[in-house]
Amino acid sequence: MSRLTLFTFQILVAVITLVLWYLLTSVPVSGGKPLFPPFFFSNPVDVIERIIKWFADGTIWRHLWITLSEATLAFVIGAVGGILVGFWFARQPRVAAVFDPYVKMINALPRIVLAPIFTLWFGLGIWSKVALGVTLVFFIVFFNVYQGIKEVSPTVLANARMLGMNERQLMRHVYWPSALSWVFSSLHTSVGFAVVGAVVGEYLGSAAGLDYLILQAEGTFDIAGVFAGMFVLAAFVIVIDGVVTLVERRLLVWRPTAADTRT
Amino acid sequence: MADEVAEAEAAARANVAPAVVLSDVTIAFHLVGGSTYTAVEQASLTVADGEFVSIVGPTGCGKSTLLNVAAGLLAPSAGTAEIFGKPLAGLNRQSGYLFQAEALFPWKTAIDNVAIALETGGVGRQEAHARAQEWLTRVGLGAFGGRYPHMLSGGQRKRVGLAQVLIRDPKILLMDEPFGPLDAQTRQIMGNLLLDLWNADRKAVMFVTHDLEEAIALSDRVVIMSAGPAARIIGDWRVPLSRPRDISEVRLEKAFHELHREICHVLKDEVLKGYAQTGGG
Ligand SMILES: Nc1ncnc2c1ncn2[C@@H]1O[C@H](COP(=O)(O)OP(=O)(O)O)[C@@H](O)[C@H]1O
Ligand SMILES: [Mg+2]
Numbered sequence: 001m002s003r004l005t006l007f008t009f010q011i012l013v014a015v016i017t018l019v020l021w022y023l024l025t026s027v028p029v030s031g032g033k034p035l036f037p038p039f040f041f042s043n044p045v046d047v048i049e050r051i052i053k054w055f056a057d058g059t060i061w062r063h064l065w066i067t068l069s070e071a072t073l074a075f076v077i078g079a080v081g082g083i084l085v086g087f088w089f090a091r092q093p094r095v096a097a098v099f100d101p102y103v104k105m106i107n108a109l110p111r112i113v114l115a116p117i118f119t120l121w122f123g124l125g126i127w128s129k130v131a132l133g134v135t136l137v138f139f140i141v142f143f144n145v146y147q148g149i150k151e152v153s154p155t156v157l158a159n160a161r162m163l164g165m166n167e168r169q170l171m172r173h174v175y176w177p178s179a180l181s182w183v184f185s186s187l188h189t190s191v192g193f194a195v196v197g198a199v200v201g202e203y204l205g206s207a208a209g210l211d212y213l214i215l216q217a218e219g220t221f222d223i224a225g226v227f228a229g230m231f232v233l234a235a236f237v238i239v240i241d242g243v244v245t246l247v248e249r250r251l252l253v254w255r256p257t258a259a260d261t262r263t
Numbered sequence: 264m265a266d267e268v269a270e271a272e273a274a275a276r277a278n279v280a281p282a283v284v285l286s287d288v289t290i291a292f293h294l295v296g297g298s299t300y301t302a303v304e305q306a307s308l309t310v311a312d313g314e315f316v317s318i319v320g321p322t323g324c325g326k327s328t329l330l331n332v333a334a335g336l337l338a339p340s341a342g343t344a345e346i347f348g349k350p351l352a353g354l355n356r357q358s359g360y361l362f363q364a365e366a367l368f369p370w371k372t373a374i375d376n377v378a379i380a381l382e383t384g385g386v387g388r389q390e391a392h393a394r395a396q397e398w399l400t401r402v403g404l405g406a407f408g409g410r411y412p413h414m415l416s417g418g419q420r421k422r423v424g425l426a427q428v429l430i431r432d433p434k435i436l437l438m439d440e441p442f443g444p445l446d447a448q449t450r451q452i453m454g455n456l457l458l459d460l461w462n463a464d465r466k467a468v469m470f471v472t473h474d475l476e477e478a479i480a481l482s483d484r485v486v487i488m489s490a491g492p493a494a495r496i497i498g499d500w501r502v503p504l505s506r507p508r509d510i511s512e513v514r515l516e517k518a519f520h521e522l523h524r525e526i527c528h529v530l531k532d533e534v535l536k537g538y539a540q541t542g543g544g
Binding site for chain 2: 156158165166169174178181253255
């Protein structure tokens with residue numbers, strides 16, 4: 001399939017869905033009512049109008065910005081922490097062995113149960129959401145760094161030593177690139193989790209953010225608002241994922257199949 | 264005065280000392296179950312400075328293991344390794360090692376892979392790159408410096424590996440089946456390239472191969488190992504062929520054939536034994 005036909009079909013799916021949605025929620029059938037009551041399903045025209053209104057009057061920007069900052073902060077803090085601890089554990093097997101059961105325990109904990117505690121500790125502002133995101137991102141990055149260092153080919157390592165690398169040079173030219181490649185190949189997952197942390201955190205209690213918008217609409221049975229919020233959120237995630245793909249392509253040029261090996 | 268004499272004597276000794284002396288080297292591996300597997304038993308081998316020695320043996324007999332001992336990557340369970348007259352402790356800093364498996368840094372381009380071999384020793388980035396470019400040209404890859412290893416063919420990767428090792432100008436060159444995975448044509452080209460480079464500046468070479476013809480064509484001496492476990496060195500032949508050689512022409516000489524037949528005879532029994540013991544693995 002050529003790019004153009006593929007794109008055409010993709011657009012077609014969206015158009016058909018929207019048209020079906022519209023017909024099912026606005027064309028009256030038996031008893032003068034549509035098959036899907038608009039009260040529960042809204043309808044595409046209202047939703048699009050709502051989205052346009054949000055962007056036109058500018059209310060959406062603040063919420064987008066809040067969610068984006070929460071996700072970004074969660075990602076950066078979680079990634080830096082994961083890299084540091086990952087390196088430390090991988091280079092100090094004894095430390096890793098001591099902490100191993102606790103790492104597994106914390107990682108096995110469904111992070112959602114931490115949300116109320118974080119709200120208690122950090123309040124309703126962005127930091128409780130950041131904290132939730134950090135607990136998710138940290139472990140993904142940590143496991144990948146750890147694995148990346150452990151899985152360095154023994155031959156490459158022996159070669160590096162035969163070429164006269166000292167410990168510092170090994171870090172910089174062997175362990176670090178290997179660990180980083182693992183981190184980058186899990187970038188989609190970790191960035192996704194940063195967003196999940198922010199969104200779930202907002203859903204459980206917040207004063208601003210994309211999910212706060214959805215939550216508010218829900219509270220007033222404003223279904224158009226809920227759907228509009230969902231679409232904006234989905235578009236937001238797709239844009240972020242696109243950015244990640246670009247970054248990944250630039251940084252993993254040395255990998256034979258960067259696109260196929262990501263998890 | 265006495266110091267000077269002692270120094271001169273030490274220098275003289277260093278000059279005559281062979282590049283590598285392995286004496287009664289035994290290597291045993293501890294296996295998971297608690298048992299041990301003796302890969303090589305009481306192997307003794309001397310490689311003079313500037314001498315090209317090939318080590319031939321059935322697969323799994325312990326050729327790589329023996330090279331690892333000479334490189335200082337593996338301490339022998341018994342016996343000693345001496346490099347230029349000094350007992351080897353830790354890595355063998357005077358050697359360059361071309362590994363059997365892929366050993367290039369996959370995240371570095373070809374030229375960076377070669378340049379890093381100098382940069383580790385404190386050579387500045389610019390100079391290292393200039394010299395790496397020279398070496399890439401010398402191995403016929405002048406235009407391929409910007410490629411990552413996965414964008415190169417197997418033979419090209421081996422050539423980058425060769426440049427990476429030789430740029431450090433090691434006194435001893437350890438090569439583990441460097442042309443193993445290559446096709447016959449490429450092997451010959453690589454063999455001649457290696458001989459050219461070696462002729463320019465004769466280093467001591469330990470060259471591991473399972474290809475007897477290649478071993479005879481390249482070397483001054485051919486050493487044969489028996490099948491494992493407890494592989495030993497069972498034969499040591501001097502190659503009566505003149506240098507410089509072209510490895511495809513040298514195969515037509517009578518002396519080549521005679522030596523080949525002689526060694527083959529010994530080797531065949533060992534290969535059969537090896538198959539029986541390792542299941543052909
Ligand atoms: N780390 C190890 N642990 C246990 N056995 C090993 C190890 N390395 C090599 N061996 C065994 O030692 C023998 C010699 O291996 P090697 O030197 O790689 O053979 P080759 O002659 O093919 O290079 C083989 O039987 C192999 O299974
Ligand atoms: Mg081997």
